[in-house]
Amino acid sequence: MEEKKTYQPIGIFDSGFGGLTVLKEIVSELPQYDYIYLGDSARAPYGSRSFETVYEYALECVEHLFNMGCHLVVLACNTASAKALRTIQQKDLPKIAPSKRVLGVIRPTTEIIGKHSKTGHVGVLGTQGTVNSESYLVEIEKFFPELKVYQQACPMWVPLIENSEFDNEGAEFFIKKYVDELMAQQKNIDAVILACTHYPLIQDKIKKYLPKNVDLLSQGSIVAKGLKDYLQRHPEIEKECSKNKLLNFYTTDLPETFDKAASLFYGEIVKSQHLDL
The missing domain is CATH 3.40.50.1860 (Rossmann fold)
Structure with a gap:
């Protein structure tokens, strides 16, 4: 049997x-x-x-x-x-x-981020909690100590996504706002991590407001x-x-x-x- x-x-x-x-x-x-x-x-x-x-x-x-x-x-x-x-x-x-x-989910992304940047400047878009934890700064430092990392909290994105409100003008305002705030920190950022598993649902909209040369990494x-x-x-x-x-x-x-x-x-x-x- x-x-x-x-x-x-x-x-x-x-x-x-x-x-x-x-x-x-x-x-x-x-x-x-x-x-x-x-x-x-x-x-x-x-x-x-x-x-x-x-x-x-x-x-x-x-x-x-x-x-x-x-x-x-x-x-x-x-x-x-x-x-x-x-x-x-x-x-x-x-x-x-x-x-x-x-x-x-943090380590797999931070292990490869350096391979996606030519300028040595990378960005992280995440929730306030993830940004405050500085986990991405710590993990990226382990694998690519030469990289400069810039973080941007996006507190409105998760509520907009969970309430299916990400396809309207209000959502576009907040998507552009946080992307602009990240890029204002360093114009030479050329790779950005989506450090929240909700964000793939608005990935195309995020890309729209990023410079064309920026590589956007989704975690999945x-x-x-x-x-x-x-x-x-x-x-x-x-x-x-x-x-x-x-x-x-x-x-x-x-x-x-x-x-x-x-x-x-x-x-x-x-x-x-x-x-x-």
Whole structure:
């Protein structure tokens, strides 16, 4: 009798919907695996919350994903990656799950940004929380110490995107405003990181207000390729990930509310289940 395959999905976590743009690219790059997406939308947004609160929420969700069978969890959220990832990796994992792993979305992008700049000046567009954390400055310094990095917080972009208000004149005003403020810091910026997983939905509009020579980097495909490389380099983790092409969505909010917005981010119909934390 054939042994029944266990369900050990790769967990993808975000405070809400943005991580779905990362999940979409990961599933496209690595379709053979099982995935669980957990959106903590009842407590979103994380961007304006303290380090302590984001850490507490992120750890709680990671532990839930571990309990659901995940051996590997990706924090597909820049705020959680900036404010919680290091503490979870260094302090919590050795105690609660030493054989399991938690990855973030910041490192894969910062590992390659230098290859996209000729001038040595790069920009970061992100939430206030991500900018305040200075995580991109720290990580880019590790890989490309010669780069000059300029950050710009874009507090209006996530609310506009989540309320489907990004296709009107008001949205155009705020998109142009933050892009102009970034470029006013240094006119020689020639590569810009979209440091929020919501921003791919307005990527074309952002490009419109950037100089033509600027390379705009979206995280989804970069994180997906980084995960593929990680699994190849860590066969002990890869073998713990089941491969039945199953995909399940969970939300801490009302599923019908979540599904409507989630479908916009994922590009396909999403049917989620409620998860009580």
